[in-house]
Amino acid sequence: MACHLEEVAPWGRSFEEYRDLFRLEDADLERSILGVGDGPASFNAELTRRGGTVVSADPLYRFPPTAIRRRIDRARPGIEAELMANLEGYSWDYHGSVGDLIEARRAAMDAFLEDLEGGEHSGRYVAAELPRLPFADGAFDLALISHLLFSYSGRLSPAFHLQAAGEAARVAREVRIFPLLGLEGLPALDVAPVWEWLEGQGWTVTVEEVAYELQPGGNRMLRARFTPA
Numbered sequence: 001m002a003c004h005l006e007e008v009a010p011w012g013r014s015f016e017e018y019r020d021l022f023r024l025e026d027a028d029l030e031r032s033i034l035g036v037g038d039g040p041a042s043f044n045a046e047l048t049r050r051g052g053t054v055v056s057a058d059p060l061y062r063f064p065p066t067a068i069r070r071r072i073d074r075a076r077p078g079i080e081a082e083l084m085a086n087l088e089g090y091s092w093d094y095h096g097s098v099g100d101l102i103e104a105r106r107a108a109m110d111a112f113l114e115d116l117e118g119g120e121h122s123g124r125y126v127a128a129e130l131p132r133l134p135f136a137d138g139a140f141d142l143a144l145i146s147h148l149l150f151s152y153s154g155r156l157s158p159a160f161h162l163q164a165a166g167e168a169a170r171v172a173r174e175v176r177i178f179p180l181l182g183l184e185g186l187p188a189l190d191v192a193p194v195w196e197w198l199e200g201q202g203w204t205v206t207v208e209e210v211a212y213e214l215q216p217g218g219n220r221m222l223r224a225r226f227t228p229a
């Protein structure tokens, strides 16, 4: 069952946001990492610059860089207007203000765009989409999924969530997913079935608090680790 969100505006987070929302320690950054649905985030560009090993998989990378830049530029005013209109619907402790958030995201997406062409040539950006990923079993130490599973719980089906989590667990020995809220800010109903399914497959699953919050109450990630008996 292919399922991708063509209508999702391309909008990407910074390396620092990824580090905080996934609670990434220095030791984590030395592992081989897969970013699923990384879109125009700068995590790959920045981690590569720091000497890390990372691959990003997203259907967005099917488009040429010029088209991706156009889509980002088109999306920005609407996203900024939505944030301004709903200031009280967000927590500003982390970002400070809409202006600071927009500036951080602009810098992140510029870094991504600068890195994209070279990164595609070296295989760091792969056009692919859940629930099927073109990687071998256990190819990565750690898979990160930011603002895709659970965020779009209303639009991506429960079956898709299970297949997608299973696929991430096939290609990596640890999976972290953030946030656990849907776009409307309510706890995502898909968390419990995904949790139960992973535990049923022998994975150790925890929910951990993180030092990142934009959606009020959205400061927790799901962490699943496979530790063979």
Ligand SMILES: C[S@@+](CC[C@H](N)C(=O)[O-])C[C@H]1O[C@@H](n2cnc3c(N)ncnc32)[C@H](O)[C@@H]1O
Pocket (backbone or CB within 6 Å): 003, 004, 005, 006, 008, 010, 011, 012, 013, 014, 036, 037, 038, 039, 040, 041, 057, 058, 059, 060, 128, 129, 130, 131, 145, 146, 147, 148
């Ligand atoms: C809201 S953006 C989040 C981007 C990035 N992870 C971040 O947090 O900044 C969601 C991303 O999921 C990607 N996406 C949509 N459907 C997907 C699928 N089936 N598999 C992988 N990525 C998908 C979109 O192209 C988009 O880049």
